[in-house]
Structures are given as structure tokens and as C-alpha cells.
Amino acid sequence: MMNGSNTELKDRLRSDRAFSLLRSAEEAAQFIQDGMTVGVSGFTPSGYPKAVPLALAERGRCGETIKIDLYSGASVGPEIDTELTEAGMIKKRLPYHTNSVIRDKINRGEIDYVDLHLSQSTQYLNYGVLNKIDVAIVEGLAVTGEGHIVPTTSIGNSPSFIKNADKVIVEINLDKPLSLEGMADIFILDNPPCRKPINICSPGDRIGKPYMECGFDKIAAIVVTDMKDQTRFLSKPDEISKKISDNIIKFFEKEVEYGRLGKSLLPLQSGVGSVANAVLYGLCDSQYEDLTFYTEVVQDSMLDLLRSGKAAVASTTALSPSPDALERFLDEAEFFKDKIILRPQEISNNPEVIRRLGVIAMNTAIEADIYGNVNSTHVMGSKMMNGIGGSGDFSRSAAISIFSTPSTAKGGKISSIVPMVSHVDHTEHEVMVLVTEQGYADLRGLSPKEKAVKIIENCAHPDFKEQLMSYFERACRVSALHTPHILNEALSWHSKYIDTGSML
Amino acid sequence: MMNGSNTELKDRLRSDRAFSLLRSAEEAAQFIQDGMTVGVSGFTPSGYPKAVPLALAERGRCGETIKIDLYSGASVGPEIDTELTEAGMIKKRLPYHTNSVIRDKINRGEIDYVDLHLSQSTQYLNYGVLNKIDVAIVEGLAVTGEGHIVPTTSIGNSPSFIKNADKVIVEINLDKPLSLEGMADIFILDNPPCRKPINICSPGDRIGKPYMECGFDKIAAIVVTDMKDQTRFLSKPDEISKKISDNIIKFFEKEVEYGRLGKSLLPLQSGVGSVANAVLYGLCDSQYEDLTFYTEVVQDSMLDLLRSGKAAVASTTALSPSPDALERFLDEAEFFKDKIILRPQEISNNPEVIRRLGVIAMNTAIEADIYGNVNSTHVMGSKMMNGIGGSGDFSRSAAISIFSTPSTAKGGKISSIVPMVSHVDHTEHEVMVLVTEQGYADLRGLSPKEKAVKIIENCAHPDFKEQLMSYFERACRVSALHTPHILNEALSWHSKYIDTGSML
Numbered sequence A, B: 001m002m003n004g005s006n007t008e009l010k011d012r013l014r015s016d017r018a019f020s021l022l023r024s025a026e027e028a029a030q031f032i033q034d035g036m037t038v039g040v041s042g043f044t045p046s047g048y049p050k051a052v053p054l055a056l057a058e059r060g061r062c063g064e065t066i067k068i069d070l071y072s073g074a075s076v077g078p079e080i081d082t083e084l085t086e087a088g089m090i091k092k093r094l095p096y097h098t099n100s101v102i103r104d105k106i107n108r109g110e111i112d113y114v115d116l117h118l119s120q121s122t123q124y125l126n127y128g129v130l131n132k133i134d135v136a137i138v139e140g141l142a143v144t145g146e147g148h149i150v151p152t153t154s155i156g157n158s159p160s161f162i163k164n165a166d167k168v169i170v171e172i173n174l175d176k177p178l179s180l181e182g183m184a185d186i187f188i189l190d191n192p193p194c195r196k197p198i199n200i201c202s203p204g205d206r207i208g209k210p211y212m213e214c215g216f217d218k219i220a221a222i223v224v225t226d227m228k229d230q231t232r233f234l235s236k237p238d239e240i241s242k243k244i245s246d247n248i249i250k251f252f253e254k255e256v257e258y259g260r261l262g263k264s265l266l267p268l269q270s271g272v273g274s275v276a277n278a279v280l281y282g283l284c285d286s287q288y289e290d291l292t293f294y295t296e297v298v299q300d301s302m303l304d305l306l307r308s309g310k311a312a313v314a315s316t317t318a319l320s321p322s323p324d325a326l327e328r329f330l331d332e333a334e335f336f337k338d339k340i341i342l343r344p345q346e347i348s349n350n351p352e353v354i355r356r357l358g359v360i361a362m363n364t365a366i367e368a369d370i371y372g373n374v375n376s377t378h379v380m381g382s383k384m385m386n387g388i389g390g391s392g393d394f395s396r397s398a399a400i401s402i403f404s405t406p407s408t409a410k411g412g413k414i415s416s417i418v419p420m421v422s423h424v425d426h427t428e429h430e431v432m433v434l435v436t437e438q439g440y441a442d443l444r445g446l447s448p449k450e451k452a453v454k455i456i457e458n459c460a461h462p463d464f465k466e467q468l469m470s471y472f473e474r475a476c477r478v479s480a481l482h483t484p485h486i487l488n489e490a491l492s493w494h495s496k497y498i499d500t501g502s503m504l
Helices: A006-012 A016-020 A025-029 A051-061 A081-086 A100-107 A118-126 A158-164 A239-257 A274-284 A300-308 A323-331 A351-357 A391-397 A448-459 A462-478 A492-500 B006-012 B016-020 B025-029 B051-061 B081-086 B100-107 B118-126 B158-164 B239-257 B274-284 B300-308 B323-331 B351-357 B391-397 B448-459 B462-478 B492-500
Strands: A037-040 A068-071 A090-094 A133-143 A149-151 A165-173 A219-225 A268-270 A291-294 A311-316 A340-342 A360-364 A367-369 A400-404 A433-436 A439-442 B037-040 B068-071 B090-094 B133-143 B149-151 B165-173 B219-225 B268-270 B291-294 B311-316 B340-342 B360-364 B367-369 B400-404 B433-436 B439-442
Touching (some): A025 A219, A037 A158, A081 A090, A081 A100, A118 A158, A118 A391, A133 A219, A239 A274, A239 A400, A274 A300, A300 A311, A351 B351, A360 A391, A391 A400, B037 B158, B081 B090, B090 B100, B133 B158, B133 B219, B158 B165, B239 B274, B274 B300, B300 B323, B360 B391
Parallel strands (some): A068 A090, A133 A165, A268 A291, A311 A340, B037 B068, B165 B219, B268 B360, B311 B340, B360 B400, B400 B433
Antiparallel strands (some): A133 A149, A433 A439, B133 B149
């Protein structure tokens, strides 16, 4: 157990009962048994438990046979996914990950992975479709006098994990300052048919409580730690990312010119990663003002937009700045407290609110086809990369859904624009704007053939344009003409890559 | 112009100004010019204008060059799609059709067809993405003293067409009894960012007005007609449909047994057509009671459920009984007035309400693959059948999404369960239950490989089971093991059918 000074701990554990539940990570890990379903806090390596999972992994490494089904909000840190995977302790994993060690095991068929729309994972749990949670391990800032848990830097599925759990283990993280308290807005939904409207009409609206309901009867142990989140490094925006960002901004400019968007645009959602981060950096120098975000993760660029006053407010379920930016953010938590609202992912990603607010959803693709179908999960149709995450929640109910990808991958050997994607996560019906460093294609209101011409002309890399146009023209000669295809050639680009290492 | 008696007309045209706008269909059709965008009322051949489109088609057949973009709610009758297509007058069509004549032209590449989620077509229009409506032609029961239009048997996109139109032509249909007045509940959404919650917490909630706002300034002509809607005949439930229905009810029984559904289930949505109709007939003799519907179309079976008291209320955007059932319904309109609510399709199909109510969405597939991806639009990947309609609106935000299809087509030569679908409309992430006459596969919470085994075992036709399992097992030996595929074989079943007329 960490040694927080007793004074500091009293701010965190606000009753004697909480103090009486203090245990070491090793003691707490004993509550987890073979065959259990464990729910952990965490969303984009942020706000996830660390000490207890490490102690659990140690038991596995020491020869105990423990296999668990592991549920999270979204991606968590290596203390969970790497350690538990290497110790051979994960049987089934859902709903999202970004970890290379578990990715490898999933693609070797050693771990069953259920890739879910993030807003749906809570529903599956609350509806009784998924296993009940035996133990929830949740990072907290503090435990209230009533045994409720104040969350740290992500909410994710934690409120529902706690609600559905037999036992709850709380990891109080002294590295996360108490000044974060009040940023969370916890409101969870009843099951239908008893639901009322979610009363969010603007990204900044608060509708809930600053803590997650739990109660002492459920808390099996409280562990104190000061381990830091291993958030992701963000690479500096490269030329390609900058061009993608420029093209998205060109699209916005056209929308403003046509009177379809105003100077504040509409609430923005932006996916995770370096390209997504670069896109938002592009907005720092733009003409837009009073921007708002209704999104699932806040990265460095969004914090900068809030700092500069360019953006007014961000609703999210996780804060996931790069390690340096995280330190700075934690120091400035007080400044951000009225500018950031942390919500459960069933609210941050809820189609009701996304549709109502008219969110502009910006997500990344692995590949797109000439008809505007997007693959965001599977490399060459079979290999799971990370998962669909919230991209479907947002893009499907968005006012404008934008997908971006560099036009090539693997040093130019893979075209990200193909005749037919090898897996579909976002269909032609909801992919509205496709963007590469080459340009953007506004697909709204177009027929499939109109889309094909625009995508090939505006988005494909010059090295592949001719081949793509040749496919399209030949398809137009041999198949029905709504969505022309040559079925025994449609996936041949992928097959060629698998066989030769190049689509060229 | 039809000769309604003056007394009857006075009940329909409730001001002198309305009478002054009376024109013949031929006169009204003159408002439509080459290059215009025309919006027509109608959803599942119901409540669509007939006299003016026929008069317009006549102009085309007489040699006038008129090409229009034609927008509707969903499918409309042959007086529009057949006649205008045969007269060569449609350039672009959206968002849905079910007409064989226009289908043929679409697949020959002579008409551009934009296949949209039905709830999105209104947004595209209101956001200014689609052309402005030059002329809206709308069937009405009556024109109020203020020039507002009381709709007949469907609402669809009409309120937004009227709002966005330069000119409106009203077809008053004397065949539709005034006793229908009051069934409609017209509420349309502002554009974001100014939207409020849609205050529907139960399928029967009324939130709007009984008429569509228009005003006399927009009305260019009022035409009186008594032409009947050419609604679709429904074939008698056959053995296959009955077995599919039985399997869906078995699934419901299991959900009730597990405590995941109660005796009233949850609000039901059901797609259009004979199989969908048969599924609901299965509920007539079931244990369930106080059923409710939150759906886009009411067919014969739903009327029977309401008549018998088995169902309490149906929210819909269209009434589309078969011709005989329609006559009976119109005679009994008074009985149904407090049991049926007709809403605009942006409300009937709105993800906000669908998610809140926890709708059980039941839609049909053309084919599904072993991983649970569903194709509901394209035959052999290229040929457009009808369109995605509302199936995506409902299934994507539903509490439970069910897709059904007979396990084979073309006399057993096509397997509806294939290694990889030739087009994806509903992805593995949101297809929860797959049903054929062979059985059902509950896919919730399963990994792709678990889904494959269950779908092949429970849903595939015995003639194709071995082939499917062979594909799956061989794929497991050669590709990454998250979603095993052999890409150069994945679509070979379709290619074989195209080449030989059989997948066997």
C-alpha cells in the first residue's frame, strides 16, 4: 500500500469506514477468481486501475490458473492489457483495445474479442446480455462519506460496472489532484421502457452528480496508489496529417460559404491519435471561434484550443493528453473545471444527444472504397487493429460524418482507396465526407457512381488513380449499374498485397 | 377536376381562398418545369399524389422535355415511379423506392438513385445539402382556414418538403375519409444547434399538431381527386415465413425466460413486406399482451393486433394495408384514431426516440454472412433492389436488432448465408439476432468466430452448411484469426452464381 500522509488521505477517504477498507493491492487482487468477469475503469489509457491489475498479473505469473473475461470502457494501459495477456489470464475482452500485445493474441485466436459500439457496451451489460460483473476495479479521486466514488480522468463504463458489480475495488490515485473533483457529470440511464429524455441541449449542460454511486456495502477494498497513467505519446503532425487537416478545413470553409455552417461550426467530435490531433491543431489558426466539442476523448490539441479561448467547452468521457501535456493539464485542472465535462460513455456517445446537437464527427479510416464504404478495424479483412470504438456511435447520428486517411500506407505499397473494402464498419449510407492528403470528396446526395468518380479524382493517390478508374470503368461494362463491381476482382488488390507485399 | 359535391368540398376546403385555388390536375402540373426538384408525399405506396403526377407524365409522353429530381418519403405508387420513369422524366431519385420499372432504369444506369437512411433525407434537405424543393405535391384530407394541410395516410417527408418548397400543390383525396383527421401528429425539428429533446417517452405520446404547416402563400394549386392508393398486395404467409416467425417468437420466449423482456416485450418495429407481415401474425396467437409499435409502416397484421386488443398503440409514418385491408381500415378510421399516431419520418425513425424507447427492430435481409454482416439492398453486390429504407435507422439504435431471411433463394440455388456479403448495409457491430426458417442465432456478446459457428449451425440451409463450415475452417488456417477470411474466395459464391446460375 502507498503511504499517503494521513492528512492527505483524509481528503480522499471521507469516513472511518473508508479507512477500514484500506488494503494492499495484493490483498485486493485476491477477490478475483478464475472464471470471473472483471470490469475496469479506463478509456483511452486514462483513469484505469494499475496497482490491482499488476498484483493480479503477478498471481498468474506465479502459476495460479486464473482466466477472466475483461470488460473496460475502451483502451486501458499496459498494466492491464499487456500484463494480463502475457500472464495468459484473459479469455474474452471487450469492447475496445489499442494494445499491441493483446492485438497479437486476438489475431492468433487465443483471446475472444468482442468489438462493440462503445455506447452499446453499457446497454448490453444493463440489459443482462453480457455476464454480470463479479468485480469492478475502478480508479477514484476520493470515496465520499456515503461510499460513492469520485472518478479521475475518465468515466467510460465505470458507473454501470459499479452498478452491476457484486464487489468493487477502488484504487485511490494520489497522483490525480483533487482539483479534478467536479469535472465529472454522472448520469446513467434506466433500462427501457422507463427512459426519459437526456436533457443535454448544449455540450456544456450538466445533468448529473460529481460522483459514481456505489455505497460501502459493495466496496470490498480500497487501495492507495500514485502510479501515473501511461497515456499515449502523440507524434508531431507530419506533412500528410497537416494536409488532411487543411482539406477538412477547406471543407468547413465551403460549408460556411454556402451558409450551412456558422463561425462556431457545430459541436465537434474527433477520434483518437496523431492524425485526429493534427486535424484539431489546424483549427488553432483558423477563422472559427467559440468552438465546442461533444466527443469521447480530449487530447493535447483540444486542451490548447480551450486554453486559447478558441474553444469554449468540451464534453467528453476521457482526458487523454500525451504524457507531458497530462502533467501540465493536472497542474491546471482548476482552470479547466468549468470548460470540461466528463460523462459516462453511454451519454458522451449517445445517439440521442449526438443527433440532437448536430455533431460533426471526424474519425479515421484504415481504408475506404470507391463507393464510400469505410473499414476502420480490419487489416486485409481479417486482422483486428483496435476496434470500432465510438466512431460508429458518432458518425451514424452526426449532422456531418467525416472520415480521413492518408491515401496510401506501407510506404506507398497499399492504396487506402480500394475497389471494395475488405471489411465494412461504416456504410456508404453514412459516410458523408472522405478526406485524404490529396483532397476531400463531399459524398452527400450523390449516387454510387457519382461518388466513385469524386473519390477517385479527389482522394486517391496518383499512383493508384488509373488502376481505380480502370476498375470502375470495366465494372460499368459488366455488372448492374447502380454499384458497379467485378466481384472476382473486387478484393484482388488485397489478395495481391497478401501475396506480394504490394498493391502496385 | 373531380366533382366532389360542394357540401363535401366545404368540409375539405375550409375557406374561400382554398376554393379560389382549385385547378385541374393538368393546370397544376404546368407548375413543374424541366430541371426542377419535386418533392412528393407518400411512404410505402400510401398517401402519395396521383392525379398531378399522371398529368405531368402525360406532358412527357406528348414530347415535352422535362427531367426532374424526384424526392419522396419512401416508396410511392406506379402513378409516379412507373409513369414518370416510362416517360423518361426522372434524372435523380431519392431516398427509397420499391418499383420494378424504376429499379430497372437504376440498374441500367439511366437514373441516379441515392439510397439514404430515411431519417436522414429530411436532414439533408433542411441542412441545404440537397437541392431546394421547387414544387411539393402533397396529398391532403383538407386545407385548413389558414392554408395548412391535413395529411391522409402517410406523413413521410411532407412537412419538410412543404417547409422547403417554393410552391405547393395539394391533392385533396375524397376517397380518404375525414375521420382520419386527428391521427397525424406533426412535429418537425429545428436545425442544430437549436434543438430540444423530442418529448416522446412512450409510443403513444403526442407532441405536435394534426396538420402540416403551409399557409396559402405557398399553395399554387389545389386539385381534387378520388383516386385510390395502389397499396401492395400481401401474399399469404407461406411455410417459410411462418417458421421464421416461430423462430423470432422462440427468441422472445427465451428473453422473457431470462428476465430480459416482459410480457409486453418492448416497442416493436417491423419492416415492410410479406415476411414482416407474417412475423407479426405470429404474435396474434402468442402469450404477449399490451404490445406497442414504434415503427414506420402499419400493415394488415398490425391492424389486426390493434383490433384484437393484443396491441395497444402504434406509432408510424405510414398506413399501408393491402388493398382489401385498406378499405376496411378506412371504414374503421374512427376506431383506430386513438390507437395510431402518424408522425413525420424524421420523428418515427429518429435515433433519439428509438434508442430511448428501446425498440425491438425487425427487418429483412437479402443475405447475411457468417460473421453477421447484412446486405439488405444489393443483389450480387451491384444490383439495387429497393434501398435501405428505415432498416438502418431502427436497427442501429434499437435495444434488439433482428434480421430475418429465408436461408435460400431462387429455388435453393442461392444461399442467403454466405462467406462474405457482397454489400454491407448493417455491420457485424449492430446485427444482434439473425433468423432464418432453420433457426435463430443470438449474436450478442459473441466474437466473430463464435458468431460464425452459431450462424452456420443455426441459420444456414443444410444444402450449404458443409460448404460454409469448410470455408470457415480453411480460413482459420490461412488468415489472421479475428475474422478469418480467404479473400480470393470470399465472394466466389456470388461469382459462381453470376457465371452458372447457382451457388451449389
